[in-house]
Amino acid sequence: xxxxxKAYKTNVKIVDDVNKSELILLYPFFTKKQKNRLKxxxxxxxxxxxxxxxxxxxxxxxxxxIAVSHENLDSPDWSWFKNLLLTHNIKRLTFWPEEIDxxxxxxxxxxxxxxxxxxxxxxxxxxxxxxxxxxxxxxSPFQPNRATLDRIAFxxxxxxxxxxxxxxxxxxxxxxxxFMAPKTPWNGTKHxxxxxxxxxxxxxxxxxxxxxxxxxxxxWDAGCIPxxxxxxxxxxxxxxxxxxxxxxxxxxxxxxxxxxxxDLQSLIRYIRN
Numbered sequence: 237x238x239x240x241x242k243a244y245k246t247n248v249k250i251v252d253d254v255n256k257s258e259l260i261l262l263y264p265f266f267t268k269k270q271k272n273r274l275k276x277x278x279x280x281x282x283x284x285x286x287x288x289x290x291x292x293x294x295x296x297x298x299x300x301x302i303a304v305s306h307e308n309l310d311s312p313d314w315s316w317f318k319n320l321l322l323t324h325n326i327k328r329l330t331f332w333p334e335e336i337d338x339x340x341x342x343x344x345x346x347x348x349x350x351x352x353x354x355x356x357x358x359x360x361x362x363x364x365x366x367x368x369x370x371x372x373x374x375x376s377p378f379q380p381n382r383a384t385l386d387r388i389a390f391x392x393x394x395x396x397x398x399x400x401x402x403x404x405x406x407x408x409x410x411x412x413x414x415f416m417a418p419k420t421p422w423n424g425t426k427h428x429x430x431x432x433x434x435x436x437x438x439x440x441x442x443x444x445x446x447x448x449x450x451x452x453x454x455x456w457d458a459g460c461i462p463x464x465x466x467x468x469x470x471x472x473x474x475x476x477x478x479x480x481x482x483x484x485x486x487x488x489x490x491x492x493x494x495x496x497x498x499d500l501q502s503l504i505r506y507i508r509n
Contacts (some may be wrong), residue, residue, distance in 0.1 A: 238355050239500065243507040246295045255297050262303040262326065264317035270294075274320070289326035301509065303328040304346035310444030329503065333446040341506035346450035346470065347498045350374070354500065366425025369457045371497060378477075378488035380460030381431045387411045387465065388433075388435040389424075391451075402437070402464065409463075411433060430458035439464040446470045452483075458491045461485055472496075 269293030281288040291299050303326045309318035329343035351368035367434040388410050406412050422429045446467050455462040478489035
């Protein structure tokens with residue numbers, strides 16, 4: 237919302253009726269009814285040998301649509317949304333870099349939680365981690381915290397394969413403490429938790445072009461040594477901190493996680509145009 241306000245130089249008002257809207261933000265969370273509508277009406281257009289606009293399929297009053305997806309669109313779970321965006325050439329903010337998607341604009345999820353110079357967001361916006369990510373830290377070599385626990389924090393929502401096997405491998409290195417929301421939550425913020433631990437397991441959930449977990453910037457910000465991270469192709473994270481695409485804890489003290497600030501101006505120009 238802050239980016240849209242910056243792009244259009246106006247305050248944004250959220251309305252509860254698409255017919256009252258001047259801009260529609262599209263997220264990849266469709267109901268089953270909406271998906272069925274797309275399929276049925278799309279088939280009718282194909283029988284008539286016509287190529288409909290996305291707005292006509294959905295019954296939207298205009299074509300001013302911007303899709304926002306922080307999901308991995310290269311994953312089979314989200315391929316339906318990827319195909320939708322590409323088929324109808326919907327304006328989009330995604331993880332994809334320009335090399336993969338020249339018609340879209342890159343907007344990684346973790347950018348939302350960085351303390352940007354030009355944007356001041358409400359403190360509750362950062363409740364997920366507990367504080368804004370410090371850009372200066374991300375652009376500097378890793379600085380370990382003074383953790384009292386020489387253990388590995390393992391934060392996840394499940395222990396299904398391969399997570400259960402990953403825990404067993406980690407336990408051969410250091411003791412592992414498992415936190416699974418909402419079953420075994422922790423007291424305080426995620427930042428406070430990470431500063432208590434020397435290590436954090438922060439693997440990606442899936443492989444995709446430019447797809448980057450927020451877990452690695454959070455670990456870097458908290459000074460908690462990241463384990464298990466494998467770099468995705470066309471990542472913005474510095475190649476120097478990886479060895480054969482794997483995070484290398486021998487190198488992180490010598491190189492920054494990122495070399496350039498997130499390019500919010502390109503996002504603003506893309507939204508405006």
